[in-house]
Amino acid sequence: MPRPFTTFNFKVLIEAEPGKVLCDAEFSDCDGLEVNMEPKTIREGGNNGRQIHLAGPVSYGQLSLKRGMTSDFALWRWFEQVQRNRTLRASGRILMLASDRSRADVRFDLTGCLPVKLKAPTLSAKDGEIAIEEMQIAYETLHLAESGA
Template identity: 60%
Template structure:
C-alpha cells in the first residue's frame, strides 16, 4: 500500500459511526477550527455583601468543528451526511490528531463524542490519485477531551 500524498496536511481526522465497524472518515485536513468549549456561569449575590459576587458553573456549550481543505479515502462523509436525513441519530465519535512538523509524529489528540454532520462542501473537481477531496465539512459535537501523546 502506498503512502497517500498528505504532505501538506498537519491534522488527521478519524470518525467512526457508533455501532458500525470501519471509519466514515480517515483523512487529513490543512485546517481544523472550532475545537472550543465554554461554560456559562450563574452569578449569585449574597444578601448584605456588596463587595463580591459568587460565580457558579452552569452548562457547557461546544462550538461546531470545521474541517477545511482535506483528503479522505472514500465517500464516508457524504454517506454519513445523507444517512442523517433518514436516521436522525446517526452519531459518530472520533478524534482529531495534531501532527508534528515531520507529519508523522502524533502530538495531541482531541476526542469527540456525539458527532453529527452539519455541512459537507466539495471543492472544484480534479482527478487526484483516486482520493476524495473535501473543501469544507462542519460537524456538531457533544463533548471534547484533550489527550497529550507522550
C-alpha cells in the same frame, strides 16, 4: 526539552462505530475545537462588593473542516445516512502530530458527532481544487488527551 505543539500537522478520524473508521482524512483547516462555560453569578445578601461565580452549563463549538482530501466518498455517505437515520452519531478524533508525523502528541476526542454541512468546491476546469471544500460537524462533548495518555 519539550517541543512546542505545531498546528499544521494534524489528522482527522471519524468512527461510526468503535473500531470502524468512517473517515481517515487530511484537511488544510480545522477550526471549532472549543468549550465554553457560562458561569452562574449569585450575590450574597448584604455583601455588595463581591459576587460569587458557580460553574454553569457547558456548550461546545462546531467543528469546521476545510479543503479535505479523502480516498473515498465516506463523508458524503455518512451525511446521507444521517438524513435517513436522524439518531445516527459518530465519534471523532483530531490528532496533532509530531513534526515527523510518527506519533500523535495531542488528541482531541469528540463524541456525538453529527454532520450539519457539507460543501463541494466550485467546479472549474482551470482550478485543481480538492473534492470537499468544507464540512461542519456539531459535537456533544470534547476531551483532551495528552501524549502518553
